[in-house]
Amino acid sequence: MSARPARPAASHLHRLRFSRGSVLRLIKDIPADQLCAQPGPSHNHVMWIVGHIACTDDYFLNQFAGRDLALPESWHRMFAGGSTPTSDASRYPPWNEVKQAFRERREALTAWLTDMTESQLDEPTPSRWQPYALTMRDVAHFAAWHEGYHAGQISTLRPAFGLGPAFG
Secondary structure (H helix, E strand, C coil): CCCCCCCCCCHHHHHHHHHHHHHHHHHCCCCHHHCCCCCCCCCCCHHHHHHHHHHHHHHHHHHHHCCCCCCCHHHHHHCCCCCCCCCCHHHCCCHHHHHHHHHHHHHHHHHHHHCCCHHHHCCECCHHHCCCCCEHHHHHHHHHHHHHHHHHHHHHHHHHHCCCCCCC
């Protein structure tokens, strides 16, 4: 039996895990009745952010790994960048389904990246993705940055819910 080739350096995977851990820490004590709250006129709410990140991971797997979208097209429309979040919770899937998709899509993205060799990770992305991720390895960095951007939005919502900082 041949030995499995050594896996590539994992800093890109660490960034994905760190950003995910940060979001989970930020949302763990958000009251259920506040998941779709929009305390300001232009706030994305927690439900939309978590669904958006799940759909983004799904989209990245489609674009870069050539996989079929695993989440329904209706979710991709509802949680797409540029869509307008609504405070009407009945317009969204159940929170436990959104959180499950959030977990599963990141697990799938991480598994795909984990299975890549160094040379595969260093392959360039398609030209339209070059402004965001020069190589396949950079897809992980971009996904982590994107999640961190939305983590910042969640952190600005917490005081409106009477919650303190999740860090520090």
